[in-house]
Amino acid sequence: MLTHLARILTLFHSIALLFAGCRHSTQTTLTIAGSTSVQPFAELLAELYSQMHPGVEINVQGGGSTAGIRAVQNHICDIGMCSRHLNPEENNITAITIALDGIALIVHRSNPVENITLEQAKAIFSGKIRNWQELGGENRTITVITREEGSGTRASFEEKVMGEGHFAPDALVQDSNGAVREIVANDPAAIGYISFGLIDERVKPLALNSIIPSEKTIKDHTYPLARQFLFLTCGEPTPLARSFLDFALSPKAQGALAEEGLIRVK
């Protein structure tokens, strides 16, 4: 068993070396891996970058923030993606914030509830508060909507709101921000969570701990569900990685990210 493991590890090591070896000649392939929240935006940036630099191939892979950090530390990928804060022991990594995002709790426009606390949010999504009356609203059973397992928005929401708690079993599960918004827009009893930038006039965002989600409260991190999207490198980035990181902060890229609903940093 152990020798097997050792053999596999050696294999991985040699593959990693192979990648490292390739890297120094004129590199044409860039590998980006990590957070699934950042993944769609990295894919968008990769597409734009490839249009400007034909011949460059960019692979964007998921796996989660932690996997992204490990991958970049082990030089398995060129750039890691991360949607959470870095732990203190992850200090050998250079992080660049490419955009900010907030997760907003949304309800139907007719819902009189304006503000809830983080604890109440947790109680709603874990099924302990089941009626809007308990929150000062009308006598309606709450329709809870969450995202599918594996979604980055769900992972962030779990981390920041749910903690160790589980989602209520009768919570509806939808596989996109848009689907959640659609249900909330039509169901007076619904509550869901979506990316801040995708709020539109058909739904009403709730204040959390009395702080309304806005560009300002997300930027200064007073809004409790603000998160930052990071690109990570470990050691000296390759010229291609450097060029891609510079592109991510360029006005064109930032504009594209803002159009997708994120808050630009530049």
Added chain:
Amino acid sequence: MKERLIEKGLLIVALSALGSLLLIAVFIFAEGMPLIVKTGFKEFIASTRWAPTKGSFGILPMIIGSLQVTLLSLILGGSLGLACTMFLAEFAPRWAVRILKPLIELLAGIPSVVYGFIGVVVLVPWIRNTFGGPGFSILAASIILGIMILPTVIAISLDALNTVPLTYKEGSLALGATRWQTLYRLLFPAARSGIIASLILAMGRAIGETMAVIMVAGNALLISASPLAPVRTLTSNIALEMGYAAGDHQRALFATGVVLFIIIAILNTIALLTMRKKR
């Protein structure tokens, strides 16, 4: 010589169809079985907790959800379809059949996402406002699926009824039986195998349908006897979480496919056996 060549050629083509089935089966099992073995088959199908990114792989809610939705849609679509078949076979004037039959067959050509969309826009709010609850429910999925299986039920059972020799019917009517008695006591039993076949095919369609069900079933990991409760089916589970699944999570989705495969095989076997017994 030419005859043999064509025979062999057809054999190869036929085998390639079978081969692709085999390949799919092998692939699904190869990807899914390791996780089932790791989790334990019993745990995998009997545990109610599904949190694949946290190492819990229990698909019981989805198994029950699939069966509930399939059964209710067969009850709704099957009874409506058979009533429609009876009408078209015996009571409808010929011009009406000529218009209705192609129209019903047209139902089969509508993409499932359109059914799902109509479900979300019309059916779900109607259920929410009429019966309460979130609207996304077993009932909504079953009604949509019931409509989707209509063309299968009607086309095949109508063909079966039409293949019953005309002399049976003439004999029965000549003996003084009414049209309804003839249909119910004679034609239906005579066409039974074809009618059961139509229901089996409809069941396969219902249990395998994904897109429309994802849109209206609510996808909650809930076990509930209420038709107004939201559920997740096995197929929805795979399609819903496919996007970002990696590692064990992805294998768990293939394992869901393995269970679906086994369930369909069991249901088809039961259906075939009952068909044979009653003949």
